[in-house]
Amino acid sequence: MTYRISEAAAKMKVAPSTLRFYDKHGLLPFVQRDDHGNRIFTDNDLNYLEVITALKNSGVHIDTIAEFIQLNMQGDATLSARYAYLKDEGTRLEAHIQTLQTQLAFLKFKQWYYETAIAAGTEAIHFKSGTTDFDPQTKQTYLDTHPQETLFQAFLD
Numbered sequence: 001m002t003y004r005i006s007e008a009a010a011k012m013k014v015a016p017s018t019l020r021f022y023d024k025h026g027l028l029p030f031v032q033r034d035d036h037g038n039r040i041f042t043d044n045d046l047n048y049l050e051v052i053t054a055l056k057n058s059g060v061h062i063d064t065i066a067e068f069i070q071l072n073m074q075g076d077a078t079l080s081a082r083y084a085y086l087k088d089e090g091t092r093l094e095a096h097i098q099t100l101q102t103q104l105a106f107l108k109f110k111q112w113y114y115e116t117a118i119a120a121g122t123e124a125i126h127f128k129s130g131t132t133d134f135d136p137q138t139k140q141t142y143l144d145t146h147p148q149e150t151l152f153q154a155f156l157d
Helices: 005-012 016-026 045-059 062-074 077-118 135-144 148-155
Strands: 039-042
Touching: 005 016, 005 045, 016 045, 039 045, 045 062, 062 077, 062 148, 077 135, 077 148, 135 148
Parallel strands: none
Antiparallel strands: none
């Protein structure tokens, strides 16, 4: 089956201008054109677009995605290079996810911090006695009451 750019864009849930941008930056060398110069997408092209979208959404720069697509266009001779690239990209993405999860755990702690301060009517419940200095024991209190928040442990270490 073939698709015009608007149809392919709709299937990929992107704007047609996004596909034009990809084409301009060398990400769509596989896309054919009709007699009028209009892009014609196939089901296989949509598979490539899934890869492009996944890489883009993972934070990969457009130029790097173009290099990866060029490796694809070279066929079996680049299988190992493509595998190594995706493995490295997966490792990078996993590390980024871990960082984000740790940041989220900290934000959850801060939400609890303010929720308990609001309930007490004062932030002083989280201060060292007689001061306005944060009491580090507050973090341990949070962990004691939220044992499922193991990622927050990174902030105590």
